[in-house]
Amino acid sequence: MFEHRYHMPQRTAKLIHEKILEKDNFLVVIHEHPDGDALGSANALGEMFTMLNKKYTLFCVTPTPDQFHFLPHTKHITSDETVWKQTYGAIIVCDSGDLRYAGIDELIKHQIDTYIINIDHHVSNERFGNLNLVIDTSSSTTEILYKYLVFNKMEINHTIATSLLTGLITDTGNFSNAGTSRHALAIASNLIRHGAKLNHIRKHILQDKNLPTFKLWGMVLNRLEYKKPFDFVYTYVTQKDLAACGLHEEDLEGIANLMNNLNEGNATLVLRERQDGTIKVSMRTMRDTVDVSKIAQSFGGGGHKKAAGFSIQGPIEKALENIWSTLEKTRK
Structure with missing residues (x-):
């Protein structure tokens, strides 16, 4: 049987989950000019917060590409910088090696007593968070989120599954580049069993060129x-x-x-x-x-x-x- 906890920093994953259960009102940040991995991560977290009945805001400094609007929470992603005037239980930064790449190195200065959760797979990640769930051997940030959800026994519905599979497919170049691993392929298979809509992803991401x-x-x-x-x-x-x-x-x-x-x-x-x-x-x-x-x-x-x-x-x-x-x- 495939081991989903492979390379999962269990203590960090547990502390992040405890923080999410304890707090309310989260800000999820993805990097500028977001790709499928960033948007898949944001959508999966948005759906998770919805299931947990938590308040949340999804933020990106640049607009999201139209091709990813098939993921339901993409339309809720805002570039309105006034969201930084609010107070959050935690700020979750996904798929960004540093705050500059996320485009928030100046914006985050508006926050007081900021608690940052950093979830990423880039080898160059600067570990800028209070909690850093960084696994640079993972194919994508969505792969890490999948392992996080499994470790914390969270439900993976078809929306989360489709979001995570979108990130896996885009960051591995449809399972063709060097980021592809047996773990990524096994997770993709499991996500399809969880109801991931592969045909939707294929239509909007792989067969979208005019x-x-x-x-x-x-x-x-x-x-x-x-x-x-x-x-x-x-x-x-x-x-x-x-x-x-x-x-x-x-x-x-x-x-x-x-x-x-x-x-x-x-x-x-x-x-x-x-x-x-x-x-x-x-x-x-x-x-x-x-x-x-x-x-x-x-x-x-x-x-x-x-x-x-x-x-x-x-x-x-x-x-x-x-x-x-x-x-x-x-x-x-």
């Missing part, structure tokens, strides 16, 4: 370049590209994982220009000898050994010069 999106992806893939000194393959997308196709940043989700199919290069980089002119860099590798999280950390970012990211000042040309010069210095 013609303009594929045209944009074609533009990005057509720009692929090989940087021989570092054995890296890279490409980029600008705000002008997005405007030309009538698309948004979230329409690029998945292209970094797609580049994992390349059998050339030690790592791949996708540079995305944001509206404020900064550049988001997503790094991926399938090589056991390469740790892209260490590279990301040198630019103030983080992530996992096989998938990481960071932000850097634009424009694209300047960002690339900065990246190559920094990497050259680290090699010396």
